[in-house]
Amino acid sequence: MTQNVYRIIGAICISLSGIFFTAERIAERLSVAVTDAGFASAGISTSGMMNYPGFFDNFFVWFFFLIGLILIVIGVSKRE
Numbered sequence: 001m002t003q004n005v006y007r008i009i010g011a012i013c014i015s016l017s018g019i020f021f022t023a024e025r026i027a028e029r030l031s032v033a034v035t036d037a038g039f040a041s042a043g044i045s046t047s048g049m050m051n052y053p054g055f056f057d058n059f060f061v062w063f064f065f066l067i068g069l070i071l072i073v074i075g076v077s078k079r080e
Contacts, residue, residue: 006075013068021061024053 032050056062 003075003078006071006078010068010071010073010075013064013071015068017061017064017068020058020064021055024058024061028052 028050
């Protein structure tokens with residue numbers, strides 16, 4: 001494969017990692033909002049604490065980031 005293919009696939013993997021991470025944060029925010037709305041309908045107050053997942057909590061986030069980083073390094077260092 002050429003240098004550009006490694007770079008493009010690496011960039012796609014890193015972008016996919018970011019999309020997974022962002023989707024997890026959105027899901028957490030929505031789950032807290034739904035819970036708070038349910039308690040608010042009953043007239044009960046909640047703290048609304050969000051427990052965002054960390055970078056290493058999801059296997060796919062750091063796996064795709066690592067693979068993408070390795071592919072970009074290979075694409076930059078490979079000579080044709």
